Amino acid sequence: MLLARFTERATELLTAVPEEERPTQAAVAAALRQAVLEAFRSREEYVARMVEVDLLAGAPKQNANSLRKGIRTALLDQGVRCVDAPDGEHELFVVVEGDGEAFEVLRPAYVDQATGKLVLAGQLRRMPGPDGADSSAGSDDAANGEGV
Numbered sequence: 001m002l003l004a005r006f007t008e009r010a011t012e013l014l015t016a017v018p019e020e021e022r023p024t025q026a027a028v029a030a031a032l033r034q035a036v037l038e039a040f041r042s043r044e045e046y047v048a049r050m051v052e053v054d055l056l057a058g059a060p061k062q063n064a065n066s067l068r069k070g071i072r073t074a075l076l077d078q079g080v081r082c083v084d085a086p087d088g089e090h091e092l093f094v095v096v097e098g099d100g101e102a103f104e105v106l107r108p109a110y111v112d113q114a115t116g117k118l119v120l121a122g123q124l125r126r127m128p129g130p131d132g133a134d135s136s137a138g139s140d141d142a143a144n145g146e147g148v
Helices: 002-016 025-058 064-077
Strands: 080-083 093-098 102-107 109-112 118-120 122-127
Touching (some): 025 064, 064 080
């Protein structure tokens, strides 16, 4: 069904192009073949990474810290950076709860290093500063609950 919809839409788009500018059947077939091969390659890479994570999780005497370190290494190998603190990168975090001027990281932020795009925004909780005094651990944007 998906292939049928794709074919229908591709045909519509090709007929909208003036005949002298249309790609040949061979060019279209080559482009489709390349796209399918790239999709399979991407899937193979994803499956291989998931297998690595599964093996890491099932290793004897594995503790949570070493598992997390292995997963973070795999993410970094794939070009995903994990940001555990908002220092200098407040735009990657969203304040989700609490009062005060200091912040606690509830969830790290993940950034695709190849594109610079945010994969998943981090979450912060506001809390009173040390000894009940308010001390800012974030920027004005983060303190105002603004961010991604």
